[in-house]
Amino acid sequence: MAATDGLPGQAAESLTSDTEIGSLPTRLRLLCVGNVEPSWVSLTLQLDALGCVEPNFKWVSTANEALALLRDESFDCLLVRIGAGRPAPGDDPLVLPRAIRAGGCIDPVVVVTVAADDETWNEALRLNVDILVSAKGWESSALVQSIQRAVERVRMLHEIDRLASADRRRLVRERDEADYLLTQQRRILSALEHFAGPEQGGSGRDPAMRAVGQGGPVDHVRLPTEFDDYYQELLRTYVIMGSGNLAVEIDKLAGLLAESGLAPRQVLDLHLERVERLVRGLGNRSTRHVMARADLLALELLVHLGECYRRRIPGTAGEFAEPAPLVADHGADEAP
Numbered sequence: 001m002a003a004t005d006g007l008p009g010q011a012a013e014s015l016t017s018d019t020e021i022g023s024l025p026t027r028l029r030l031l032c033v034g035n036v037e038p039s040w041v042s043l044t045l046q047l048d049a050l051g052c053v054e055p056n057f058k059w060v061s062t063a064n065e066a067l068a069l070l071r072d073e074s075f076d077c078l079l080v081r082i083g084a085g086r087p088a089p090g091d092d093p094l095v096l097p098r099a100i101r102a103g104g105c106i107d108p109v110v111v112v113t114v115a116a117d118d119e120t121w122n123e124a125l126r127l128n129v130d131i132l133v134s135a136k137g138w139e140s141s142a143l144v145q146s147i148q149r150a151v152e153r154v155r156m157l158h159e160i161d162r163l164a165s166a167d168r169r170r171l172v173r174e175r176d177e178a179d180y181l182l183t184q185q186r187r188i189l190s191a192l193e194h195f196a197g198p199e200q201g202g203s204g205r206d207p208a209m210r211a212v213g214q215g216g217p218v219d220h221v222r223l224p225t226e227f228d229d230y231y232q233e234l235l236r237t238y239v240i241m242g243s244g245n246l247a248v249e250i251d252k253l254a255g256l257l258a259e260s261g262l263a264p265r266q267v268l269d270l271h272l273e274r275v276e277r278l279v280r281g282l283g284n285r286s287t288r289h290v291m292a293r294a295d296l297l298a299l300e301l302l303v304h305l306g307e308c309y310r311r312r313i314p315g316t317a318g319e320f321a322e323p324a325p326l327v328a329d330h331g332a333d334e335a336p
Helices: 040-049 063-070 095-102 118-127 143-195 207-213 227-241 247-259 264-280 288-312
Strands: 029-033 056-060 077-081 109-113 130-133
Touching: 029 063, 040 143, 056 063, 063 095, 077 095, 077 143, 095 109, 095 118, 109 143, 118 130, 130 143, 143 264, 143 288, 227 247, 227 264, 227 288, 247 288, 264 288
Parallel strands: 029 056, 029 077, 077 109, 109 130
Antiparallel strands: none
16 A cells, blocks of 8 residues: 655656656666565566566665665665564564655655554555565565556656646746736836827817827726726626626626726726736636636727717717728829
8 A cells, every 4th residue: 555645846757768657667676675585587577577678676685775775876666575474563664664755765665564553554654655465575476566556656646746846837927927918018008198198188189089088097087986896896707707798797887987087098007906906816826817808808898988988979979981092092083
């Protein structure tokens, strides 16, 4: 039985590059620790049946030798054999695995013993160690299967750790992208405020258009007190559901903003404030979907707002007249 607690901080490259999912490495590096040297012939034949054609075996008799060897080398699996017969109180089967984990080694470990109590099982789960209970020791027919299961599980934990790290990097990248987009939109607002300043008041634009397109600061606009909560809820609903049946609500909201005299840049400013608040509340969750839906809401709202203002300008309620050509044709009326 194996423990699955405590994923490693970094995925160790302990498996060879020619390892396939669900199989043992073709050049399995195996370290055996025990008083008696294993029967390499039997072990080699069993591993060969699983596709491990070039195993590399090492055997040491003491825990100190094993720890000294692990300081310089890594192995695909470690086999720890506890002496035959019922272990004495001094023959704790997890003494060496405990020291191995304390040293930072996360290689698969299989302990072969003749007995194991509940306390031993619990400790093995915590250490992520497999236990094979068998009186046959190295000659157990389940030994190779135990090795395979331990190797596959550690490989799976490495893959989980790799995917978790990639997901964390993706979330950080999305957060940076969201901050960048919000900053760019703020810069657009700053540019619009510059062009809509008092120095632009003498331009040749239509006075009605200037009255519609310019407004005072957002703080001085008279909006209902419940507007903030309403828009925040609308934004969340739009993010979750998309436009859907919200077109009528958005059109009503655009009418309210037009009646309040807000310019498009002020509406965008109101929108960005609430998007920033929503993004900050996401914590470490994904922001890409939120930003995409929020931008769609801003676009749809500004389109409705533009239509509201167009209907309020005299002479634009109906269809537009056909525009004059940009370049006059001087040769059409000339005599041949």
